[in-house]
Amino acid sequence: FCYALSADDGTTFRTKVSSESENFVDLSSVACNGKAADRIHADGIHILINMNGYTKGARNEIFALRPAPIQAMWLGYPGTSGAPFMDYIITDAVTSPIELADQYSEKLAYMPNTFFVGDHRQMFPHLIERVILLDAKKSAQVLASPETADPPDNVSIVNATDLSPIIEKVEIKTIREVAVMTTIATSLTAIHPVISTEKVEVVKTIVELPTTQPVQAMITNGHVQTSVNGIVVQNGLATTQMNNKAATGEEAPKAIVVTTRQQYGLPEDAIVFCNFNQLYKIDPQTLTTWVNILKRVPNSVLWLLRFPTVGETNIVASAASYGLPAGRLVFSNVAAKEEHVRRGQLVDVCLDT
Incomplete structure (x- = not known):
């Protein structure tokens, strides 16, 4: 069962949840919390999950009426409810350390690794890969002494679900570096998280252009797109203007998107x-x-x-x-x-x- 507390906003997210739930019940039109709780109780729910906590759109009054014998907090609000009618909080050892258990009104129900389930890899596949945008002069400096002239991989970035159109038409350089990655892991049996480090290879791909002036001019003049070696690239500030569903995360942008520090000062x-x-x-x-x-x-x-x-x-x-x-x-x-x-x-x- 999935109970909606907000009205249908017309997004693909809402459609996906409502169509893929075995039982989807819209309680947004049921203004009376008592009647909403009665409906949940009548459905015979054994465990009721509170995904809102104290955030916008929450209706904790429903939980206060105890429509289910077991009630738990999860995902939307990682802190304690402080309420006697919430029995558990689904969390992890990093978010809710066991030594702070007395600060929670709920019992801690630990998930391994993390309580947080995200869908970013599916929502934003164009962000899985990125290439660095550099002009020929800066690229030459980096390649001449990569140990001292570390390429700035967060100054001017190009993202796309398919980078091949731009990669095939410009000069591509690759730098390989070794970085130290720290991992924090938890388990259902370990009281404290385990911290470990390992060396990993980081590959930086550079898109080398004769000049980045067209990109800079696009941003300075507020244009939505420009051409780089015959390939159209989109100003990252114009996603809402160009594709509203891409802006909301309902679909991946079809464009090659440029994001720079210049855009944000x-x-x-x-x-x-x-x-x-x-x-x-x-x-x-x-x-x-x-x-x-x-x-x-x-x-x-x-x-x-x-x-x-x-x-x-x-x-x-x-x-x-x-x-x-x-x-x-x-x-x-x-x-x-x-x-x-x-x-x-x-x-x-x-x-x-």
Whole structure:
């Protein structure tokens, strides 16, 4: 059984869930929480999962009426409900360490590795592979001394489900590097996560152009696309304009998409930290920690969202009071789902709250 608390929004996501559920029940038109709970109880549900928690569209009052003998939190809200009517929270040892179990009103039901199930590989297949966009001069510098002139793989990026059209018409260079990858693993039997490191080979593919001027001009002038060696590439800021279903993640973009730091006013030579949470999640202690990080990394900026817009002024003023110039903070508007995920490629380090 799947119970919908929001009305049909016409997306392919809704259609997929409703068509593939054995029993799909739309409770959005049932305004009375008591009647909604009665319907769930009448269906004979043994375990009822709360996927909203304290987020937009939630109706926790239904759970308070105990329509099912066992009720659990999962996915949408990774914190405790603090409610006696929620029995379990489906989580993992990293998100909810066992030593903090007394901070939860629910019993911890651990999943191996992670509680979070994402569909990004299927939603955004064009982001699985990427190539770096460099002009011939910069490419030559990198290839001449790859040990010291590390190619910036998060400054100007090209993504597509099929990169062959552009790869076949431009000069392609490849650099192989060795990086250290840290893995955090959990299991149903281990109380604490196991942290391990291993060396992995990283392959950087460079699209070498005589000049990147057409791409820079496209972005500067706000054009939706341009031609690179006879291949049309799309401005990453124009996905909503060009294909709304691609922008929402309902289908993969058919275009070759260019994403650059220039589009968001990010310095090309800086270390970019980011946090794309809503601004109300940033408390003074968190902001102080971030400011201290930026102070220790001189050539760095912190990329945040205007989420909401009115919060930008307060964040800038608070950071200034801690000794951080306003120029070290970069704000961008909230973007559609595809752009939101794709532009994360421009970042060096993500900071959590």
